[in-house]
Amino acid sequence: MTILVSGKNGQLGHCLVDRLNFSDLDYISLDKKEMDITKYDETARIIGEIKPRVIINTAAYTDVEKSEIDKKDAILANESGPENLSKICKKIDTPLIHISTDYVFDGRSEIPYKPEDDVNPKSFYGMSKLAGEQRIQENCDSYMIIRTSWLFSEYGKNFLKTMLKISKQKKTIDVICDQIGCPTYAGHLADAILKPIKKISENNFDSGIYHYAGDQECSWFEFTNEIFFVANNLGYIEKIPNLNKILAKDFQAKAKRPNYSVLDSSKFCKAFGVNPSNWKESLPDVIKSAVLA
Numbered sequence: 019m020t021i022l023v024s025g026k027n028g029q030l031g032h033c034l035v036d037r038l039n040f041s042d043l044d045y046i047s048l049d050k051k052e053m054d055i056t057k058y059d060e061t062a063r064i065i066g067e068i069k070p071r072v073i074i075n076t077a078a079y080t081d082v083e084k085s086e087i088d089k090k091d092a093i094l095a096n097e098s099g100p101e102n103l104s105k106i107c108k109k110i111d112t113p114l115i116h117i118s119t120d121y122v123f124d125g126r127s128e129i130p131y132k133p134e135d136d137v138n139p140k141s142f143y144g145m146s147k148l149a150g151e152q153r154i155q156e157n158c159d160s161y162m163i164i165r166t167s168w169l170f171s172e173y174g175k176n177f178l179k180t181m182l183k184i185s186k187q188k189k190t191i192d193v194i195c196d197q198i199g200c201p202t203y204a205g206h207l208a209d210a211i212l213k214p215i216k217k218i219s220e221n222n223f224d225s226g227i228y229h230y231a232g233d234q235e236c237s238w239f240e241f242t243n244e245i246f247f248v249a250n251n252l253g254y255i256e257k258i259p260n261l262n263k264i265l266a267k268d269f270q271a272k273a274k275r276p277n278y279s280v281l282d283s284s285k286f287c288k289a290f291g292v293n294p295s296n297w298k299e300s301l302p303d304v305i306k307s308a309v310l311a
């Protein structure tokens with residue numbers, strides 16, 4: 019059985035490929051140049067040639083701030099791309115695994131969000147990702163939409179890598195303290211996707227929306243503290259910068275984000291026998307790899 023991974027150069031794409039390389043699973047991974055999911059004919063032809071038994075779509079327009087300006091590009095990648103894939107998957111009777119986001123929620127909840135909770139995105143990125151979810155639900159019968167949050171890894175652009183870089187440049191750093199979420203190591207998400215992959219490829223699962231995220235909630239401020247504590251212990255940061263708590267309203271951001279976007283991963287974890295991402299435990303290895311990369 020061949021697994022097809024789209025968006026292979028992203029954080030999650032990289033983590034999936036790392037794991038697939040050490041597995042006995044047959045796979046093909048493609049980047050945007052090799053398969054642009056916004057182009058229906060090209061994507062249908064490539065998928066028709068590969069004949070995958072399951073498709074994992076990690077491709078997306080993920081810049082939350084730029085999405086407020088580049089609306090067309092965000093919609094193309096986050097709505098039209100998944101729509102194309104879902105139509106193709108339906109035609110060839112192949113399950114689609116697609117990744118979505120905690121930013122589909124407005125953050126008014128005080129308890130972790132379950133997959134069936136009401137959505138109400140505050141940002142254009144969140145709206146475009148929600149539209150992608152909806153197109154998949156309309157167009158194909160066999161799909162798994164996995165919402166995740168605050169992804170970090172040794173690869174690509176992410177909060178952890180940005181903070182490590184800034185720590186070398188600034189003595190004091192302002193960090194938001196009133197947005198709460200669950201950091202998720204992309205490697206753990208990749209493991210969680212691959213564990214039930216055979217079942218999914220055989221259509222032996224319940225189609226629907228699932229959540230998979232970190233096991234402990236925190237604010238961006240607390241996340242930064244953890245990153246710097248570990249990096250300092252490992253000797254990658256000589257002196258921890260002063261951290262200054264600020265409120266989201268005082269941070270100049272174009273996109274509005276939920277103040278609370280903790281995801282309840284229990285449906286996914288129960289169904290497939292995995293644990294939520296123990297992100298704190300992953301920090302030393304991720305920081306070591308991020309610094310070496």
Ligand SMILES: NC(=O)c1ccc[n+]([C@@H]2O[C@H](COP(=O)([O-])OP(=O)(O)OC[C@H]3O[C@@H](n4cnc5c(N)ncnc54)[C@H](OP(=O)(O)O)[C@@H]3O)[C@@H](O)[C@H]2O)c1
Binds near residue numbers: 078094118
């Ligand atoms: N990052 C987070 O904090 C976060 C949080 C919640 C959910 N998610 C979701 O998790 C998934 C994986 O995120 P990530 O952090 O791994 O993203 P990422 O690092 O930004 O990677 C996304 C990849 O998709 C590619 N791509 C963009 N448009 C494409 C297209 N039209 N066709 C094919 N490939 C395309 C990008 O290529 P180029 O770089 O060449 O454009 C990039 O390699 C996404 O669905 C994202 O929405 C992410």
